[in-house]
Amino acid sequence: MRLIDALRKRRSVTRYSHKKPDWRKILRAIDYARFIPSAGNIYAIKFILVSDKEKIKKITEATQQPFVGKAHFIVVVTSDPRKLQRPYGERGKKYMCLQSGVAIGNFMAALVEFGLATKWVRFFYEDKIKRVLSIPEEISIDGIFPIGIETKLKTQAEVFPLLENIIFFDKWEQKEMTLKARVLEESL
Numbered sequence: 001m002r003l004i005d006a007l008r009k010r011r012s013v014t015r016y017s018h019k020k021p022d023w024r025k026i027l028r029a030i031d032y033a034r035f036i037p038s039a040g041n042i043y044a045i046k047f048i049l050v051s052d053k054e055k056i057k058k059i060t061e062a063t064q065q066p067f068v069g070k071a072h073f074i075v076v077v078t079s080d081p082r083k084l085q086r087p088y089g090e091r092g093k094k095y096m097c098l099q100s101g102v103a104i105g106n107f108m109a110a111l112v113e114f115g116l117a118t119k120w121v122r123f124f125y126e127d128k129i130k131r132v133l134s135i136p137e138e139i140s141i142d143g144i145f146p147i148g149i150e151t152k153l154k155t156q157a158e159v160f161p162l163l164e165n166i167i168f169f170d171k172w173e174q175k176e177m178t179l180k181a182r183v184l185e186e187s188l
């Protein structure tokens with residue numbers, strides 16, 4: 001699959017087949033989360049692949065979202081803001097969030113590539129999840145990702161913003177594009 005097709009195809013999925021996904025595919029998707037830019041080249045994200053049924057049950061309770069418990073696997077994405085705050089102070093917190101978002105984007109696109117489905121879950125009782133997985137207090141949990149094989153295609157209408165509503169040219173709220181230079185055929 002081409003990268004742009006994987007990005008276009010991605011949707012949140014909450015219904016997972018009884019068939020267990022191949023865990024190797026999940027590891028491969030996590031592998032793609034390594035190839036991201038990071039401030040100071042400091043990579044501060046860790047992934048926990050959870051397959052223990054009892055732990056999945058407890059994590060599901062902590063999210064209060066029953067579909068989470070329908071998956072055979074859950075990936076918990078964590079980040080360590082201290083690693084970016086050390087060199088960058090307060091800015092480091094923001095850098096950490098940005099890094100995490102980019103890594104999760106790669107991870108989610110790669111899941112599509114490997115035929116797997118998920119939904120980014122960010123509502124949960126963090127303390128409970130930390131207790132279940134022995135995650136230290138200082139670590140942030142940036143997402144819970146139940147991983148499964150989609151049972152049926154989602155027919156819900158697309159909710160994505162239109163390109164024209166998310167782009168400005170040359171200044172804030174400038175919606176028209178004004179070409180400043182002559183376009184030469186050989187420069188395209």
Ligand SMILES: Cc1cc2nc3c(=O)[nH]c(=O)nc-3n(C[C@H](O)[C@H](O)[C@H](O)COP(=O)(O)O)c2cc1C
Nearest residue numbers: 010011012013063065119120121122123124159160
């Ligand atoms: C930071 C973040 C937090 C989210 N938290 C939840 C959540 O707790 N539960 C849930 O069902 N979906 C959650 N979502 C998924 C969004 O609801 C979903 O991406 C959105 O409705 C768009 O649908 P799509 O992913 O199919 O394009 C979250 C998404 C993001 C990016």
